[in-house]
Structures are given as structure tokens and as C-alpha cells.
Amino acid sequence: MRKTLLRGMRLIDPATATDERIDLLLADGVIAARGVDIVADQETRIVEFPGAVVAPGLVDMHVHLREPGREDEETIESGTLAAVHGGITTLAAMPNTEPTIDTPSWVEYVRSRGRLARVHPIAAITVGREGKALAPLAELAQAGAVAFSDDGCSVADANVMRRALQYASMIERTIIAHCEDPALVGAGVMNEGLASTRSGLSPIPAAAEETMVARDILLAGSVGARLHIAHVSTRGSVELVRRAKADGIAVTAETCPHYFSLTDDDVRSYDTSTRVNPPLRSADDVEAIKEGLRDGTIDAVASDHAPHSLEEKQVEFDAAPPGMIGMEVLLPLTITHMVDTGILSLGKAIALMTVQPARALGITAGTLETGAAADVVVFDPRAKVEITSDWFRSLSKNSPFIGSTLSGRVLITIHDGQIVFEEDLGTAQGSGEDHGKRAAESNELVVGV
Ligand SMILES: [Zn+2]
Structure with missing residues (x-):
């Protein structure tokens, strides 16, 4: 070669x-x-x-590739093409596809199709992501699942979540929690605050996220499991993770560029590409996210790359599916909003997109040490x-x-x-x-x- x-x-x-x-x-x-x-x-x-x-090639630990099921929105091929355009060589793919990645053969399917970049499948916590029966976590791990998540929704049943944390801990895998209490989210589509009052759109309180972050940290701490909090977006969540780490709980957390570069004021235009879950938050939350990145409370910046077709997004704000594409702007948004503003050194910013997410996932990646993958x-x-x-x-x-x-x-x-x-x-x-x-x-x- x-x-x-x-x-x-x-x-x-x-x-x-x-x-x-x-x-x-x-x-x-x-x-x-x-x-x-x-x-x-x-x-x-x-x-x-x-x-x-x-x-090091960037490690994006939160990506939706849409294959199998929605190949009109993204495929593993097109998704990895986008990844390498953004400097990403390793990514973890979420299981909320159609069907759900909850069997060893689907894990193997996703794992083996990354050609331009390395694709690590994240398998579902529960069968069909329905929050009821646990998926066969050990077999999924055996087939190559790097972690488990029902991303897109929380596991609402605390007992199911507790058992998932226990099993995942036994097979040394991380549970990645999408923290939004479905009852508190209700029909909400944007952050609760002045901006939602002005827009007339249904609000989602910060507590929808924070109560779940608190619950999952308590559960992980009580069974001694490794927990990763996906897309942290509020001041309260940052504070909960900061305290959990101080208490010695094995918790890691990520945020996404849109939570430090946009606020709920950006929803004003009713641009459906600003609809995400959790929603864009207040300027005060954005400050807290930046501080969490600066002081090491937040371990990773991930894209939560969520492709949607034009037809699906060209509808009323409340009817649009949540999510925005993000892999290709991961690095430039982080440089523009965190490095050029003097909050992070370039080295710290790179750590948040390489070795730190790799450690959170328990994989070897994101390093240029001799002998590592090129x-x-x-x-x-x-x-x-x-x-x-x-x-x-x-x-x-x-x-x-x-x-x-x-x-x-x-x-x-x-x-x-x-x-x-x-x-x-x-x-x-x-x-x-x-x-x-x-x-x-x-x-x-x-x-x-
Ligand atoms: Zn999510």
C-alpha cells in the first residue's frame, strides 16, 4: 500500500x-x-x-443514517460520504431505522456497510424501541453493537431502564439516554419561554429534559452502570451532569453544535429546519452549554445528524419531523462558535470531537499515536x-x-x-x-x- x-x-x-x-x-x-x-x-x-x-479523523457519536427504511433521506453510503466531507472517519449510527436495529443481523448489516468511514452500530435498548421488552443486549453486543439507545424517545418505564443499565453494565456497554419525558413534552414543539409565547407554538419545558437526566443519573449510579446523556441542551442538565461527575457516577455527556450556536429566537422564522428534539433553548441555556464544554462537564460534541426529505419538512412547523443534518458542519460550527470566540483552544475543541467521544463509546479511535488506524x-x-x-x-x-x-x-x-x-x-x-x-x-x- x-x-x-x-x-x-x-x-x-x-x-x-x-x-x-x-x-x-x-x-x-x-x-x-x-x-x-x-x-x-x-x-x-x-x-x-x-x-x-x-x-485525528473526527468521531461523531450521534448520527442517523436512515438505512434501512428511509433510503430517500440518507443511506450508509451517502451518510459516510457526508461524514468524510466533514472530516469524520468514525461514526456511531442510531437504531431508529425501519425496521429498528434490534437484532444481531441488522447490527451486522449496518456495521459491515461503512466503506468510506467506520460505522459503529448503536442497537436499541428495547424491542422496536417500544420501551417494553429489553432487546437481546448480549447478542447485539456480540454482533458489534457499540452501545444501546432508544434515541428519539426516552425509555419511559424506569424499571425497564434500570434493568437495561444492569445488563449493559454486565457486558461492559454504555447506555445512551435520549432524555425527554414524553408526558412533559406532550404536544410541544419548541422551548418554553418568551419565544414560544410570541410564536404561539406549543412549548416544551426544560424540565422535560432535566427530570429524565436526573432519573437516569440516579438509576445508573444505583446499579453502577455507565451512562451517556445524548444532546444536553439546558442549564439544569449541565448542572446535573456536573454534580453526578463530582459524585463519582460514571456518566458522560454530549451536546450538539446547534445547542451552542442557535437559540429559541431562531425558531421565529418558523423555519422547520430549526425544529429539533430537544428543542433549541434560551440564550441563558446556550451560555451554560458553553461553560459545560469549557470546564469539561460535557465530554463530546456530536452532530445528531438527522436527515429529512424536503417534502417532510415543507409543512407547518408543528407537523415537521424533528432534526437537522449536521455531520458536515460539526467542525466549522465548533470552530466558529467555540474557538474563534476564545472559549476553547483548538486542541480542546478537537478533543471533544475525537478521543473523548471515543472513550465515551469505549472504542479505540480519535488518536494519532503510532500504530493507530491511519x-x-x-x-x-x-x-x-x-x-x-x-x-x-x-x-x-x-x-x-x-x-x-x-x-x-x-x-x-x-x-x-x-x-x-x-x-x-x-x-x-x-x-x-x-x-x-x-x-x-x-x-x-x-x-x-
Ligand atoms: Zn435523541
Whole structure:
């Protein structure tokens, strides 16, 4: 297999506490060497971008790929194409497909179809995500389920949730909780507050999320299980996770870029792409999310990439399904709202999208240590990206960020040593061979930005 030398760029690898200008050599699909002035032989492709950063391929722990069942919205193929366009080389796929991923054969189906990026299936906690009978967790784990979640809804029955936590703990897997009490959500479609009063849309109180976060933390603590809270969106939830961690409970948490870059005021336009579960919150909640990311209470930034067709979203706000696409804007939104604003260092931001979600999932990924898989993203943190509908590689286009300009442009994404995305040249679909030919004459590739 061809070697690749990433030369003379700023290498940020939080897993090994590295932030320095060094070379990175990829060979045989793994990180072969790192250091200063690594010598390249004739066969080595050289990648060099002035001003760029080399980081581990991003790990997105919350993605909806829609296959099986809604291949008009996204497939594993199109979803991984979108992933690598966003610099993501490892993703965890939620089980709320049609049918639900609650059998070993469906887990195997999802796991084996990731070609451009590594796809880790998350299996359902309960059969059909109905919240009643536990799915066969041990067999699902055996087939490759990385974690369990009924994402899309909470497991309303506390006893079912408690037993799920106990079983998952025995087989050393994490339960990922979507925390929204169905009774408190009711017919609500947006955050309860001034904005909902003004808009006349049915409100969802912060307590709908916080009561479930509190319950699940108590249950996990009482049985000694590992719990991960998905898409934390309120000040109260951040505070509950902060206290649980201080109490030594094995809880981790994620938030999504839309919970630190948008507020419930953005729903004012009745743009259905701003309808998400949990809903966009108040400016005060956004401040608390940022603080939670800054002080380490929140472990990961995940996209909650949720593709929906145009037809489904072109309806009244309350009739639209919740969710927005997010993998391709994960990095630029985080750089623009958390790094450019001085809240996080670039290294801390990268940790939230690489090694920290990998640890929360209990997988080996998100590191550039020698011997690790050659999953790498090269990006320019200062280069601007104009978000247009055409720019997205996802099959769906439901994003409230269309029309905005963000910082942080992905230049190259490498998965298992192969270039799977390359700026301007489109996607080299897992080979990088064309590119090798072009670069062969000079043994060098320098693309200015
Ligand atoms: Zn969810």
C-alpha cells in the first residue's frame, strides 16, 4: 500500500497531548511514524498545506443514517460520504431505522456497510424501541453493537431502564439516554419561554429534559452502570451532569453544535429546519452549554445528524419531523462558535470531537499515536466555508445553516490510509489513486489555501 507523508503542518492530537509542527507518516493503513524531517522515499505521496492543521479523523457519536427504511433521506453510503466531507472517519449510527436495529443481523448489516468511514452500530435498548421488552443486549453486543439507545424517545418505564443499565453494565456497554419525558413534552414543539409565547407554538419545558437526566443519573449510579446523556441542551442538565461527575457516577455527556450556536429566537422564522428534539433553548441555556464544554462537564460534541426529505419538512412547523443534518458542519460550527470566540483552544475543541467521544463509546479511535488506524483530517481552521444547499454531500438538505459563512475548511480526509475526501477534487471514493498519478511526476503535492 502506498505511503503518505503529511509534512510540516501543525499536528494536534489531544490523546497524546501533542500540539506541534511535526511530520506524520502513514503506511499500511496505520500511523507509521511521527517526528521532525521524516525522509520520504519515491513511493511516498506528500501532503503539505500551508496553514493547515493535522488532527485525528473526527468521531461523531450521534448520527442517523436512515438505512434501512428511509433510503430517500440518507443511506450508509451517502451518510459516510457526508461524514468524510466533514472530516469524520468514525461514526456511531442510531437504531431508529425501519425496521429498528434490534437484532444481531441488522447490527451486522449496518456495521459491515461503512466503506468510506467506520460505522459503529448503536442497537436499541428495547424491542422496536417500544420501551417494553429489553432487546437481546448480549447478542447485539456480540454482533458489534457499540452501545444501546432508544434515541428519539426516552425509555419511559424506569424499571425497564434500570434493568437495561444492569445488563449493559454486565457486558461492559454504555447506555445512551435520549432524555425527554414524553408526558412533559406532550404536544410541544419548541422551548418554553418568551419565544414560544410570541410564536404561539406549543412549548416544551426544560424540565422535560432535566427530570429524565436526573432519573437516569440516579438509576445508573444505583446499579453502577455507565451512562451517556445524548444532546444536553439546558442549564439544569449541565448542572446535573456536573454534580453526578463530582459524585463519582460514571456518566458522560454530549451536546450538539446547534445547542451552542442557535437559540429559541431562531425558531421565529418558523423555519422547520430549526425544529429539533430537544428543542433549541434560551440564550441563558446556550451560555451554560458553553461553560459545560469549557470546564469539561460535557465530554463530546456530536452532530445528531438527522436527515429529512424536503417534502417532510415543507409543512407547518408543528407537523415537521424533528432534526437537522449536521455531520458536515460539526467542525466549522465548533470552530466558529467555540474557538474563534476564545472559549476553547483548538486542541480542546478537537478533543471533544475525537478521543473523548471515543472513550465515551469505549472504542479505540480519535488518536494519532503510532500504530493507530491511519484516520486523519487535514483542515484549515481560518479558511471560510460558505454553506449552500449544493455544498452538502448528504442526500438531505435540512439545515438552518444554509446561507451562513463559517470558519474551518476540511481539505483532506484519510481513512485507513486512503484519501476518502479531497477538497475541490471531490471524493476519491476510497482509493486516492488518481491523485497518486497526478502527484507522481513531482513526488509532491502542495495545494495552497
Ligand atoms: Zn435523541
